[in-house]
Every structure is written in structure tokens, then in C-alpha cells.
Amino acid sequence: MAYRRHEQPGCGGCLLLVAMLLLVFGGAPALFNFLGFLFVAFIVFIVVLVAGFWAVTFYIKRQVSLYEKSQTETHNLFVYLLVNILVKIAAADGRVSREEVSTIIDFFRSQLNYSQNQIFWVRELIKEARQSSVNLETLLSEFRQTFSYEPRLILIEMVYQVIVSKGAITDVEIELARKIGAYLEINPYDQEAILRKYMAQFQQLRVDEDRYFTILGLEPGADFDQVKSAYRKLSMQYHPDKVSHLGEEFLKVAEEKMKELNEAYQHLKKKFS
Secondary structure, eight states: OOOOOOOOOOSHHHHHHHHHHHHHHHHHHHHHHHHHHHHHHHHHHHHHHHHHHHHHHHHHHHHHHHHHHHSOHHHHHHHHHHHHHHHHHHGGGSOOOHHHHHHHHHHHHHTSOOOHHHHHHHHHHHHHHHHOOOOHHHHHHHHHHHSOHHHHHHHHHHHHHHHHHTTOOOHHHHHHHHHHHHHTTOOHHHHHHHHHHHHHHHTTOOOHHHHHHHHTTOOTTOOHHHHHHHHHHHHHHTOGGGTGGGOHHHHHHHHHHHHHHHHHHHHHHHHHO
């Protein structure tokens, strides 16, 4: 038999008692004055609440507008399409849960080091994306037509990062990520390299040598010629100069990717020397 807590009584009885006392000692005028005071207090409370909500909304929209104006059109379009694509992926099962929204926001906060004003912007984009009737194919088509191969690689990297950061990977999500890569005309070699990297992260692969092969998109045990070829190809694709026009945060993503590639290459180079 479950224990039931004794809840604290409400104030409805207190108000009724006050009203009765006023009626007894002050008559009907005192009671009406008291009820009028409560009504006015309630109206003032509602007005203050609405004004506070409007002030917060105005502040957020102003910060979003100022941030957007401080960025290039290319940067804003890239993030806009990225957010919309991530929301459409989250909605693949028919709905976008609160947890999925939090995952996308946490991705921008932790992976791209977005400030609070930038997060305000991302929240607005997510809200608009959830209400948008534009389908995923249209978004991907615009992305493919607007951006070159290197930014498309960055997009696929981010898609996998968000999928992995949810703490669970489903076959449906992997298949959708593959289809997105194919639609963006990412070649199979690059797709496989990215998939291996993030699957390895998800499975918490900790053997350094295997991890370094994975970063380069290779199977453990590949020879040095394969290592060198993979490194040259990936370092050209992820060179920061290729994405510098997208904005500082995406430049940092490319720089981190280059650090990762350099670390893997130097380790394997030493192994084969």
C-alpha cells in the first residue's frame, strides 16, 4: 500500500473567511471594496505578466536581429539550412521531441561554442523550421546548389555529430544520413570515412591505432601508401580556406578536423617509418 503525502491546504478557504468577516463587520460596501481590490490586483498582475513577456520577446528578437546583421548572408544561409535539415531529420519519425530540440541546441552550444545571443537565434530558427512546410529534399537541393563540395562535407559531419550526440543511433537515422550524403553528391569514399569515424566514436573505440585509421576513413591494417593517399585527399577537402567564407564557427570546425587528421597521420607515419 503506497504512502500518500498530506498536501498543504490552499488559500481558497482563507479568502472566503476574510469575505465573511468583512460582510459581518463592514457590511456589503466593505465586501464590494475588497472584491474590487482583488479584481484590480488581478488585472494589474495580468498586465505586468504580458508586459514582461513582451519585453523578453522584444529583447530576444532584437538580439537575434543584431546578430544576423553582423554576419554574412552566406553564413546565415548555411546555418539556416543546417538547422532546417537537422529538424527535418528529427521529424523523420513524425514528430520533433523536446529532447531532440535540446540535442540540436546543445550541439550548437557545445560543438560550435555559440553564445547566448547565438542560441537565441538558433532557437528562433528551430521554431520556424518546425512550422515550415518545406520538405527535406527542397532544403538539400538548395544547399547543393548554393554550396561547394567542402561545405557539404561539413554539413554531413554535423548531421552525424547530432545523431551520435543523442546517445543512440538507429538504422533509420544512418540510412537517412546516407541518403542525404548521396543527394548532396558526397562520394561513397567520403561518406564511408565519416560514417566509420562517428560509429567508432559511438562504440567508444579506444585503441589508438584503430582510431587513427578510422579518422582517415581506412580499415585498421591499411598500408602507408593508403594512409598517405587518404590524408592528402582529406586534408585538401577539410582545409580551413575552403570554408572560411561560412563564418568563424565553421572555420573552427574545419581547423579541428585538420588537427585530427594531422594527429592521425603523424602517428601512423611514425609507425611505418
